[in-house]
Amino acid sequence: DVKVTQSSRYLVKRTGEKVFLECVQDMDHENMFWYRQDPGLGLRLIYFSYDVKMKEKGDIPEGYSVSREKKERFSLILESASTNQTSMYLCASSLRSEAFFGQGTRLTVV
Amino acid sequence: DQQVKQNSPSLSVQEGRISILNCDYTNSMFDYFLWYKKYPAEGPTFLISISSIKDKNEDGRFTVFLNKSAKHLSLHIVPSQPGDSAVYFCAASARIYNQGGKLIFGQGTELSVKP
Numbered sequence: 001d002v003k004v005t006q007s008s009r010y011l012v013k014r015t016g017e018k019v020f021l022e023c024v025q026d027m028d029h030e031n032m033f034w035y036r037q038d039p040g041l042g043l044r045l046i047y048f049s050y051d052v053k054m055k056e057k058g059d060i061p062e063g064y065s066v067s068r069e070k071k072e073r074f075s076l077i078l079e080s081a082s083t084n085q086t087s088m089y090l091c092a093s094s095l096r097s098e099a100f101f102g103q104g105t106r107l108t109v110v
Numbered sequence: 111d112q113q114v115k116q117n118s119p120s121l122s123v124q125e126g127r128i129s130i131l132n133c134d135y136t137n138s139m140f141d142y143f144l145w146y147k148k149y150p151a152e153g154p155t156f157l158i159s160i161s162s163i164k165d166k167n168e169d170g171r172f173t174v175f176l177n178k179s180a181k182h183l184s185l186h187i188v189p190s191q192p193g194d195s196a197v198y199f200c201a202a203s204a205r206i207y208n209q210g211g212k213l214i215f216g217q218g219t220e221l222s223v224k225p
Contacts, residue, residue: 009151033212042116042216042217043218045212048212090153094213097142097205099211101146103153
């Protein structure tokens with residue numbers, strides 16, 4: 001069974017903190033993605049990676065960076081958390097077009 | 111620039127009736143379309159997809175229709191059940207660009223099926 005696991009379901013961080021969101025997939029997928037979901041805006045792509053150590057900016061990369069040192073792991077980093085980064089963060093992986101999502105991390109920045 | 115649009119934020123239908131969710135897109139390079147279902151506090155789950163070479167794909171109670179000339183797709187759920195109540199996202203990809211399966215999502219439509 002397909003599995004994408006995000007390290008935390010809920011996180012509360014302070015403004016200015018460096019935040020790490022971890023995602024692991026067990027399907028040997030080449031592609032991995034980070035989205036954020038906000039009411040009325042749908043899912044917006046932050047970054048994606050199609051291979052180890054490869055990354056591409058999505059539609060809203062500002063304030064974020066990513067790391068993919070191993071095929072199964074894709075990390076999203078908030079360099080200095082701000083309140084406008086309070087959101088639901090969703091990691092996904094895919095082989096071709098059908099993406100499989102993790103359960104999401106609800107991040108609140110106070 | 112919203113390339114995939116779901117113009118109805120919400121939809122309410124009676125149990126047993128048909129639910130029709132709509133989606134429009136602007137990028138003519140999109141060649142694969144998907145629908146995802148999302149419950150609160152969970153990640154989206156894949157529902158059904160369609161390639162641009164087809165105009166219809168059916169899976170049980172779910173059917174997706176694609177009208178390429180109108181750049182429009184719709185998801186039909188027949189009959190609707192209370193367990194179908196969720197947010198539905200339309201997504202599109204341009205596989206021809208080989209961008210690693212990058213999906214562009216719409217804003218979502220919240221479906222409520224009333225008993």
